[in-house]
Amino acid sequence: MPKSTMKLSATMADSFRTEINCSKSFIIDQPKNAGGNDEGPNPLEIFLSSLPACICAIGRIVSKQKQIPIRGIKVDLEADIEKDFLLGKTQEGRAGFTEIRTVISIDADLTPLQKKEFLDEVERRCPIADNMVNGTTIIHTLK
Numbered sequence: 001m002p003k004s005t006m007k008l009s010a011t012m013a014d015s016f017r018t019e020i021n022c023s024k025s026f027i028i029d030q031p032k033n034a035g036g037n038d039e040g041p042n043p044l045e046i047f048l049s050s051l052p053a054c055i056c057a058i059g060r061i062v063s064k065q066k067q068i069p070i071r072g073i074k075v076d077l078e079a080d081i082e083k084d085f086l087l088g089k090t091q092e093g094r095a096g097f098t099e100i101r102t103v104i105s106i107d108a109d110l111t112p113l114q115k116k117e118f119l120d121e122v123e124r125r126c127p128i129a130d131n132m133v134n135g136t137t138i139i140h141t142l143k
Contacts, residue, residue: 007022008020008021008022009021009022010028015029015035015036015037016029016030016034016035016036016037017029017036017037017039017040018043026040027039027040028040028041028042028043028046029041029042030042044081048077048079048097048100050128051075051077051100051102051126051128051129051132052075052076052077052102053128054126054127054128054129055073055075055102055104055122055123055126055128055129056073056075058122058125058126059073059106059118059119059122060073061125062118062121062122062125063108063118066118066121068108068110068118069108069109070106070107070108070118071107071108072106072107073104073105073106073107074104074105074107075102075103075104075105076102076103076104077100077101077102077103078100078101079097079099079100079101080097080098080099080100081096081097081098082094082098100132104119106118106119
């Protein structure tokens with residue numbers, strides 16, 4: 001199976017403001033009360049937003065491939081995290097989210113069973129969900 005490699009870069013100078021250079025560059029920052037300039041979403045928001053965005057995108061791909069007339073998809077998400085670990089206040093726990101919950105609404109003339117089957121296919125093909133559920137190797141190299 002051919003593999004595709006995606007590339008992007010992130011650059012941070014003397015504040016939390018981080019420029020992300022990819023197909024559509026954007027800024028990640030921290031809120032002012034956390035020492036940032038509030039110029040963009042924080043890294044946790046970016047990470048979490050990738051899941052509903054991917055569900056919506058894969059939903060559109062599946063609907064087009066299977067010729068299912070979907071008018072829209074809405075994903076509400078909430079997630080739990082213990083920030084004391086990532087802030088270095090404790091060595092107990094972990095840095096990541098302990099649970100992520102979504103509520104998905106599909107606007108289509110489908111039965112509840114058809115919507116569930118559609119969503120099962122979307123979830124199975126969502127690379128973001130796959131990376132969240134299955135361990136992905138991360139290799140850091142210091143330059």
